[in-house]
Amino acid sequence: MFPVNFEISKTHLLSRKKQTLVAMLGVTFGIAMFILMISFMQGVNRFLENTLLQATPDIHIYNDIKTDYSQSIAGDYYKNGELTIVRHPKPKQITPNIKNAEQIITDLQKNTDVAVVSPHISTQVFYNYGPVQINGLIDGVDIMQEARLFGIANKMVTGKIENIRTTNDGIIMGQGLADKLNVKMGDMISLATPMGTSMRFRIVGTFQIGIGTIDNLKSYVNTVSVQQLLGKDRNYITDINIKLKDIKNAKPFAAVFQKKYNYKSEDWETSNASIMSTFIIRNILTYVVSITLLVVAGFGIYNIMSMTINSKMKDIAILKAQGFASKDIIQIFLSQSLIIGILGALSGMAIGFGLSLLLSYVPFPKTDFASMKYLPIIFELKYYLGAVFFGIITTFIAGVMPSIKASKVDPVVILRG
Numbered sequence: 001m002f003p004v005n006f007e008i009s010k011t012h013l014l015s016r017k018k019q020t021l022v023a024m025l026g027v028t029f030g031i032a033m034f035i036l037m038i039s040f041m042q043g044v045n046r047f048l049e050n051t052l053l054q055a056t057p058d059i060h061i062y063n064d065i066k067t068d069y070s071q072s073i074a075g076d077y078y079k080n081g082e083l084t085i086v087r088h089p090k091p092k093q094i095t096p097n098i099k100n101a102e103q104i105i106t107d108l109q110k111n112t113d114v115a116v117v118s119p120h121i122s123t124q125v126f127y128n129y130g131p132v133q134i135n136g137l138i139d140g141v142d143i144m145q146e147a148r149l150f151g152i153a154n155k156m157v158t159g160k161i162e163n164i165r166t167t168n169d170g171i172i173m174g175q176g177l178a179d180k181l182n183v184k185m186g187d188m189i190s191l192a193t194p195m196g197t198s199m200r201f202r203i204v205g206t207f208q209i210g211i212g213t214i215d216n217l218k219s220y221v222n223t224v225s226v227q228q229l230l231g232k233d234r235n236y237i238t239d240i241n242i243k244l245k246d247i248k249n250a251k252p253f254a255a256v257f258q259k260k261y262n263y264k265s266e267d268w269e270t271s272n273a274s275i276m277s278t279f280i281i282r283n284i285l286t287y288v289v290s291i292t293l294l295v296v297a298g299f300g301i302y303n304i305m306s307m308t309i310n311s312k313m314k315d316i317a318i319l320k321a322q323g324f325a326s327k328d329i330i331q332i333f334l335s336q337s338l339i340i341g342i343l344g345a346l347s348g349m350a351i352g353f354g355l356s357l358l359l360s361y362v363p364f365p366k367t368d369f370a371s372m373k374y375l376p377i378i379f380e381l382k383y384y385l386g387a388v389f390f391g392i393i394t395t396f397i398a399g400v401m402p403s404i405k406a407s408k409v410d411p412v413v414i415l416r417g
Contacts, residue, residue, distance in 0.1 A: 027344025035352025159205025337399025
């Protein structure tokens with residue numbers, strides 16, 4: 001019986017080609033836009049995530065300073081039962097260094113799950129070049145370890161990272177910061193700390209990661225140079241950055257390291273929690289809009305199927321009078337809906353892929369995101385299969401109710417008029 005039912009469905013579809021085409025185009029457009037939007041938005045998310053990972057370690061260990069006002073000099077002096085009240089106490093001098101940094105670094109390097117350990121010293125400085133003075137950050141690092149951690153070698157605009165190792169007073173500066181100071185390779189600049197100490201450095205390279213807050217503020221020098229600038233000894237380390245072999249382990253390992261070393265240990269997702277939340281919101285918005293398009297297409301098919309059934313009442317009555325069962329009637333009209341859905345899904349998948357491919361060749365406007373030349377598009381099979389599946393399910397649901405309605409037609413009532 002199925003071949004006969006299918007032939008009747010095909011006849012109905014071909015007899016109203018315009019309505020069939022309109023219904024199929026609704027599904028096609030919905031699926032094409034779903035694929036285009038999800039490919040683009042996921043591409044943007046992946047690009048931003050990769051950019052964050054290029055500037056954020058998997059795990060960051062540092063001394064989370066919390067000023068303690070519970071004790072005071074006066075309170076320590078008058079402690080023989082006398083009442084002492086200290087109003088508006090000033091915080092005592094606290095150093096942000098990790099006191100047992102060398103032991104922690106050695107222990108981390110023995111950990112088989114850790115790929116790179118990069119100790120560094122971070123401090124605020126004033127960049128002085130002629131009359132120009134800019135507030136920024138300086139990181140004292142082992143540049144080769146830092147390069148393994150963040151891939152700085154691939155982000156160099158001028159010079160090479162090795163230059164900092166062969167020049168005692170060498171500095172590698174963010175390109176945005178260099179542009180603000182109007183300096184270039186070979187120029188000497190002065191760095192001053194908030195404590196009043198200063199040193200002169202020679203620019204041996206510039207880098208551009210693609211994040212303005214880094215490229216416009218940050219520079220790298222040797223660890224020893226920052227220790228000299230701050231007047232600290234060789235054991236002075238403020239931060240330890242870690243790259244794991246599997247980034248998915250960052251959160252659990254961060255908790256383990258914090259408990260083990262008794263210093264603040266923060267994974268990359270926690271460090272960028274606000275940005276990660278925007279990824280989630282963007283994904284939700286994309287799915288909502290895309291699914292809405294498919295649902296609208298489903299309503300279009302529902303309307304067309306309802307109109308078709310109303311116009312085919314006599315045909316349905318004749319079929320039932322000839323012995324066609326209710327399930328055959330459901331099969332005839334539901335198969336029409338599914339044929340529209342399948343054809344629309346396949347054409348939508350092809351058009352969605354074509355539009356995504358064209359969009360991937362659209363140049364990205366020149367901004368601080370130097371690594372992005374074209375709009376970020378990802379091509380993943382799961383999005384295409386998901387769109388086709390949802391498109392077919394939508395058209396199936398849209399065809400069920402009209403088909404059931406058609407199966408309940410009383411041929412005697414219809415034929416009597």
